[in-house]
Amino acid sequence: MGRRFVMALAGNPNSGKTTIFNQLTGARQQVGNYPGVTLEKKEGISSRGGDEIQVVDLPGTYSLTAYSQEERVARQFIIEEKPDVVVDVVDTSNLERNLYLAVQLMELGVPVVLAFNMSDMAESRGLEFDVDAMSRLMGVPIVPTEGHRGKGIDEMVAAARKAAATACRPAEIRYGADLEQSIKRIVAQLNGQMPQMPTPQQRWTAIKLLENDAEVLATVKTATVQALVRKEQTRLEAVLGDSPEMLVADGRYGFISGVCQETVRSTVEARHTASDRIDEIVIHRFWGLPIFLGLMYGVFWLTFTVGMPPMEWIEGAFGWLSETVSRLWPAGSESLLLSLLVDGVIAGVGGVLVFLPNILLLFLAIAILEDSGYLARAAFIMDRLMHKIGLHGKSFIPMLTGLGCSIPAIMATRTLESRRDRLTTMLVVPLVSCGARLPIYALIIPAFFPQAWRAPMLWIIYVIGIALAILCAKLLRVTLFRGETVPFVMELPPYRLPTLKGIWIHMWDRGGAYLKKAGTVILAISIVLWALTTFPQLKDVEESLSAEAQQAEVLAHTTAGRIGHALEPVIRPLGFDWRIGTAMIGAFAAKEVFVAQLGIVYSVGEADEESEPLREKLRNNYTPLVGLCIMLFMLISAPCMATIAVTRRESNSWGWALFQLAGLTLLAYVVTLVVYQAGSWLGWGI
Amino acid sequence: MMHDVVRRPLSCVLPGSTVRLRGIRAGRELATRLSAMGFVPGEMLHVQCNARSGPLVVAVKGCRMILGRGMADKIAVE
Numbered sequence: 001m002g003r004r005f006v007m008a009l010a011g012n013p014n015s016g017k018t019t020i021f022n023q024l025t026g027a028r029q030q031v032g033n034y035p036g037v038t039l040e041k042k043e044g045i046s047s048r049g050g051d052e053i054q055v056v057d058l059p060g061t062y063s064l065t066a067y068s069q070e071e072r073v074a075r076q077f078i079i080e081e082k083p084d085v086v087v088d089v090v091d092t093s094n095l096e097r098n099l100y101l102a103v104q105l106m107e108l109g110v111p112v113v114l115a116f117n118m119s120d121m122a123e124s125r126g127l128e129f130d131v132d133a134m135s136r137l138m139g140v141p142i143v144p145t146e147g148h149r150g151k152g153i154d155e156m157v158a159a160a161r162k163a164a165a166t167a168c169r170p171a172e173i174r175y176g177a178d179l180e181q182s183i184k185r186i187v188a189q190l191n192g193q194m195p196q197m198p199t200p201q202q203r204w205t206a207i208k209l210l211e212n213d214a215e216v217l218a219t220v221k222t223a224t225v226q227a228l229v230r231k232e233q234t235r236l237e238a239v240l241g242d243s244p245e246m247l248v249a250d251g252r253y254g255f256i257s258g259v260c261q262e263t264v265r266s267t268v269e270a271r272h273t274a275s276d277r278i279d280e281i282v283i284h285r286f287w288g289l290p291i292f293l294g295l296m297y298g299v300f301w302l303t304f305t306v307g308m309p310p311m312e313w314i315e316g317a318f319g320w321l322s323e324t325v326s327r328l329w330p331a332g333s334e335s336l337l338l339s340l341l342v343d344g345v346i347a348g349v350g351g352v353l354v355f356l357p358n359i360l361l362l363f364l365a366i367a368i369l370e371d372s373g374y375l376a377r378a379a380f381i382m383d384r385l386m387h388k389i390g391l392h393g394k395s396f397i398p399m400l401t402g403l404g405c406s407i408p409a410i411m412a413t414r415t416l417e418s419r420r421d422r423l424t425t426m427l428v429v430p431l432v433s434c435g436a437r438l439p440i441y442a443l444i445i446p447a448f449f450p451q452a453w454r455a456p457m458l459w460i461i462y463v464i465g466i467a468l469a470i471l472c473a474k475l476l477r478v479t480l481f482r483g484e485t486v487p488f489v490m491e492l493p494p495y496r497l498p499t500l501k502g503i504w505i506h507m508w509d510r511g512g513a514y515l516k517k518a519g520t521v522i523l524a525i526s527i528v529l530w531a532l533t534t535f536p537q538l539k540d541v542e543e544s545l546s547a548e549a550q551q552a553e554v555l556a557h558t559t560a561g562r563i564g565h566a567l568e569p570v571i572r573p574l575g576f577d578w579r580i581g582t583a584m585i586g587a588f589a590a591k592e593v594f595v596a597q598l599g600i601v602y603s604v605g606e607a608d609e610e611s612e613p614l615r616e617k618l619r620n621n622y623t624p625l626v627g628l629c630i631m632l633f634m635l636i637s638a639p640c641m642a643t644i645a646v647t648r649r650e651s652n653s654w655g656w657a658l659f660q661l662a663g664l665t666l667l668a669y670v671v672t673l674v675v676y677q678a679g680s681w682l683g684w685g686i
Numbered sequence: 687m688m689h690d691v692v693r694r695p696l697s698c699v700l701p702g703s704t705v706r707l708r709g710i711r712a713g714r715e716l717a718t719r720l721s722a723m724g725f726v727p728g729e730m731l732h733v734q735c736n737a738r739s740g741p742l743v744v745a746v747k748g749c750r751m752i753l754g755r756g757m758a759d760k761i762a763v764e
Contacts, residue, residue: 063722067715096747097724212714242727245714249721250728276734276750285737380752384740392754393741487716488754489723492743 004054006081007160010074010105011089012098013060014493016117019147020089021057024048024157028505029057031371041073048157056083062097064104066215069414078110084164085111087156089147092122092129093494095264099256100249106140106170107207109200111163114142115156120149121494125273127266134263139171148499175207175251178239182210182232186225193222210236210244275494279377288381293463295374299365300462301455303438304445307358311442314357315613318350340530343603348526351599351614352518352592355439360511362435366404367506371498375400376490383488389470390477392488395425399469402432403462404510406643409434410650420481424473426647427660430639431469433462435514436591440634443595447615448627465635472667517590525589526596529582532560533600555601574633574669575626575676584633590640625679629672637668696744697758701736705763712760720761723751731763 011017018031025044042057058077059070066072078086086105090098105112116131135142141159145152174180186206190197197205208216209229220226233244240247282291322342329338369375375397383393394416402409409429416422433441445457538557555561563585564578571581583597602617618627638661639647648657699705707729710717724747725731734750735743742753753761 062719065718065722067719094747094749097749100722100724211718242709243714243717245718246710246721246727249718250726253724253726253729279735279743283735283743285740376752380741380743383752383754387740387754393752485754485756487712487757487760488741488752489720489757490752491723492750492752494750 004052005161005164006054006056006083006085007157007164008056008058008078008083008086009089010058010078010086010101011060011117012062012091012094012101014491015060015089015091015098016147017057017060017089020087020115020117020145020153020156021055023147023150023153024053024055028509031502041077046157048154053157061101063101064108065211066213068417072215078105078108083110085113085160087113087115087160089115089117089145091118092116092127092144093118093125095122095127095129096253096256096260099259100252102138102140103173103252103255106138107173107204109198109204112140112170113156113160113163114138114140115152116142116144117147119144120146127264130263130265134259137171137259137262139169148502172203173252173255175248176254178236179210179244179247179251182236182244183207185232186210186228189225189228190220193225194220207248211248212245273494278495279492282374283377283380288377292378292381295369296462297455297459299362300458302365303358303361304442304455304458307361307442308446310357311354314354318346318354319613321350322346336534339534340527343534343600344526344530345523347599347603347614348530348596349518349523351443351595352439352522353515355442355592355595356511356514358438358442359435359514360507362438363404363507363510364503366400367503368498369400370506371496371502373493373495376492379490380492385470387485387488389474390481390485391421391424391473392485394488394490395421395473398425398429399432399466402429402434404435406430406432406434406639407646410643410646413650416486418483418486420477420483421486423651423656424476424481426650427476427656427663428469428472430643430660430664431465431472431636433465433635434591435510436640437634439592439595441631443598443615444618444627444631447618448622448624461631461635464632468636468667468671518592521590522592522596525586525593526600529560529586529593529597530600532563533558533582533597535559560601573677574672575623575629575680576633577621580630584637587634588638588641590642591634594634625676625684628679629676632675633668633672635668636664636671638665693762693764695759696731696733696753696761696763697736697742697755699733699736699763701733704730704732707731708762708764710761712757716757716760720757724749725761 009017009021018029021027021042021044022029022031024046026046027042027044029042041059044055044057046053046055056077058074061068061071061074064071064075064078066075077083088102088105090102092098102112102114116129122129131142131144141163143152143156143159145156175183183203183206186209187202190202190205205216205220209220209225210233212233217226236244236247242250281287325341325346326338329335369378378400379393379396381393382396386393386396395413397415398409398412401412406429409432410426413422413425413429416425441458441461445454449457533555535558538554556565560582561578564581567581567585568578571577571584576584579598579601582601583594586597587594598618599614602614622630644657644661647660648654651657693708696705707725707727709727710720710725712720729746732745733742734745739755741755742758744751744753744758
């Protein structure tokens, strides 16, 4: 065999494909309990049972039409790349709906193996299957699997190998006399016009033409076929009273219920599952929203109160480290290398790493929300509000994902059907405060606000972000993206107890990315910023000045000082000085850099004996009002470079990316200006 | 046989009741998407959640679906 054995994993959203993919390849792709976690196809290599298998995880789809991006990706891969076998991962607790995709795969004429996944869940719902009989009726091999426990995976691989080698013939779905007549006529016409097309594909093409599939219609350009298709469609609508699409869907479901009637036995009539009972409260008309806000508050309370002690340990460790490093140099010998290490690397990178515990806790909380299935509930609760602004509940899922990081959130907008909705959501997502901004709040809030106010303050900042996102979406919908709201339909997955392993993977993948960023990007930028804050050096300082004034003069002479001072007229009205100005510029590379740069600015050139923690320096230099304004500005302003790049990629236009950059920066400026000026005038927190 | 079953939109079905889907009054794309999710004529729908405003939760083929109100207006049931 010249080429590797290629196995594609297809299946409904949230059927557990990615869990099986991870089991097969040892990869650690994201999983979660809401539809639309896998958006792009992902590939991996598995060496189960002998030679290598190239495994391709396709995005979850309900069918193989050409209507949504995920479906197109999945279908194109199967038709064009011709994998040796397609394993359809079937959520057996939802058998009929899941088999709809299986039937379509069978029609495509590729070797299909069904993995009956989550059989434990189906069992608990009192469902019993006669797998052998079902396999016989459908003409495809069926293997029971339990993805999260790794059960049945080897058997699945073996069945896939066999199916690929023997080219088994799946059962043909019959659509009833009228439809079959139309199919036959179209096939005959295709045979005459395009004789090179293989026979099974002709039948599939005919069905797709009847279903008005845009992509298939485009491949069949001959006018005679198109005319015939239109004629048959009108005939069917007249005879049967439904659109051909509906009739085809009906035929497929008819076949499925025929199979299920003979092979599935339901032992208990479980109407009200535990999941439904929880939902009676969680998505309640009145309680839903308070519960959502309360859960969010809990998340921030957790990041602050639980995160504080380990944060202080790490802070202490870095303090000790910088003292130890300083002691390596004899007192009085002011070495540049020492300054680089202590003021640049330790103050910069260390300043960011200090917040790792808070970040991990935030990611832990998000992972629990994702894996339990709550995200889909949040979409339900927010739909009423989202509807008022011209979006629907589904747009809220990317926004919540944005609590972790804006980049996957912007990618998650792919699940939105209309381009208008997609662009609107994409442009406002950065307003939802991401994990990289948490260190800024975690630095500022304890510096200016008493203990009792810390968790509420953080919560307020996040709520302001979400509220602004919603407001801006509304603004966009009544100006640039006017139009009707697209109907909302989404699956509500049953609650699932998150597994420790799943949460661990989620938390560490994201936490690891934070660590990696600190060790690479932030380190590099810290060194650059240190250099900018050190050079050019001022040689003679007025000895008569106080130590503080001397330090200020030295800093003002450096590149960063000059840039900052040039900026000052612009940012002065916001209450910011030149130090904050340079930190804000650095933050465009990555939001955490803001914290790093403040650490650097406040440690370069400082007299060694008064080495107080950064927070105290901030408290001595700024008012609580300025603290609040810093947080507001960092919350709203220019998203980081990576976000702009991803917006450019997903919107396919630099225009929208730059619009996002400019719009958010302007909004940040205006909001902060109003808050600072009003606050100063009223005498708040000065 | 008496045929006095009333056709009405899904959006005005009380929570807790089970109704039969009759038709979807929507564009091709949407109708196809819905049918793939199990909303085909003749199917039984169990309305689980339906407040006076906001989305509905409907069980179809053993699976819970969130349907926007606008969407539910377009689905005829009896």
